[in-house]
Amino acid sequence: MASVSIDQVRKQYGAVPVIHDVSMDIEDGEFVTLVGPSGCGKSTLLRMLAGLEDISGGEIRIGGRVVNDVAPKERDIAMVFQSYALYPHMTVAENMGFALKLKGQDRATIEKSVREAADILALGPLLDRLPKQLSGGQRQRVAMGRAIVRQPQVYLFDEPLSNLDAKLRVTMRAEIKDLHQRLKTTTVYVTHDQIEAMTMADRIVVMRGGNVEQIGKPLELYDRPANTFVATFIGSPAMNLFDGAINNGQFVTQGGVALPMPEGYQGATAAVYGVRPEHLSIVDEGAPARVIVVEPTGSETHVLAKLGSSDVTIVLRDRVDLQPGQPIKIAPDMRRIHLFTSQGIRTM
């Protein structure tokens, strides 16, 4: 196990910069998720950690050792690829033991290590099968097994669950988290799925356009997003944001609807008012809205409504009887209001 330090790391393809001076410290044994939309640079950053991409500037340290010019195999890290990258002509056992074989370990040691990893991942009965004879979930576990066998200092996961169906993804999510809790190995996990990031990580790094937007614990990001991008990226359904201005102690949206402001708010620059769908409720006295669509999910009800000229999503824990077109009044939980500047930076 080892800590990972990324210091002012840059990446350029020719004249095109894709990673801009990114810095972060990952503690020994920590599970960190890099999350962001496609093209944000999260996979590139992971591949730079792995040594599969050169870095154009800055420094990467693993276990205190600068690894900028160290070959991937010398970094003592293991990576699980999105496509699993299992060797098609090798059995599960051969796939898992290949790295140890290359290290020159004897057959008995390799078999023992493979057996132990197989026991952890319940792969015992599959050791003699070829990858093509396995299901998606089993292949995923073999890919993880291949990483575990090596007992590396750091695990890198590159969107490992994106090829699985929704149900299996939930199962594997729990398995990976459980595995991390048992092995306590430093893990960097890339995903574009914010639910995966929220449920698995000790800390989340939100990226956009090659920059780090915010680093924090999952609930920190959820409760106190640093900007409107993080506010809308983390949480599903996304946070409602209304452009407008403060006027006489109230926030007036561009559509002319007045929303209540927290008492004692001093900042005058707030230009975006944010409230999560679950922090809105239907009340007798509040901002007027009109129901557009009602989506019952079973555990909760999502109501899409029109607030002035803006769309607003409300998540209700209770089952409600609402009809499209019906006028309602809504009010935010005053303790859960988010305010941002016109540049999208959090002011409260």
Add this chain to the structure above:
Amino acid sequence: MSDLAIPTLQTEARRERSAIGSLRLVQTACILVIALVIVSPLFMLLIASLKDDRFQILADMGSFRAFWVSNPRLSNFAEVSNLSGELAFGRYLLNSLFILGCTVGAGLIVNSMAGFVLAWGTLRGRALVLSLVIALYVIPQESIIMPLVIMVSRAGMTDTFAVQIVPWVASPLYIFLFYQFFAQLPKELFEAAEMDGASVFRIYRSIFLPLSLPALATVSILMGIESWNQYLWPILVTQTDYARPIAVAIATFFGQDSIYWDRAMAASVLMMIPILALYLAFQRWFVSSFVGSAVKG
């Protein structure tokens, strides 16, 4: 209305069935004719090789008797299967087999390595090398044969096995075939092996080469046929029986005043057997390779 419609539909269906039947008949006839054109010379060759009277073979050529032998004998094969002497076709056959084995064996290694490096190497100018390789492919072998003859004779290589193997080991066509095959394998496989600690050569040997069975089979067959059928080059570079291949040796029959058709036919059959065996051995992968490349585009 419906009473009228049903018979009409039935008649149309019958007409359609009969049209399909006629089409199949024409197709079958065409296939039979093509098969006959291809197979009949081979069959005639085999039959003639079993006849021991060379004048009878000549006499039968113009009639259906060319496809029939009443008293088959293997004496022709026995006569041409010597390892030394005038009709040392046993030796020529072994020579050809040795040349084929070495050319294909070395060719698989050299061409696959070159293809792998062009597909996955990090050398600068790979694209340029690849363009040159493709450009070389369009140059006909015959056009470079005289400079090659001069080169090998200056190097003192004439009348050796090496001179029939070395110049044909590396081939732009096979390098390009391997390049194409390796290039379509997923990048993650290379990277996963790299992360596992494999060197570039180990990745080639342990991961990419075992995965390239279809390409290996294709190149083995194509190279094998090419080597087996080499005629012009061995004529120019061999003077004695020492390294003479069977294709050249058979030609000596036809340079004589009186042609021994019986022995020539037996030698020709002998010549066909190894290459047919090679094709049959690799045929499954050969076909799948072509089908695979068609599907994947």
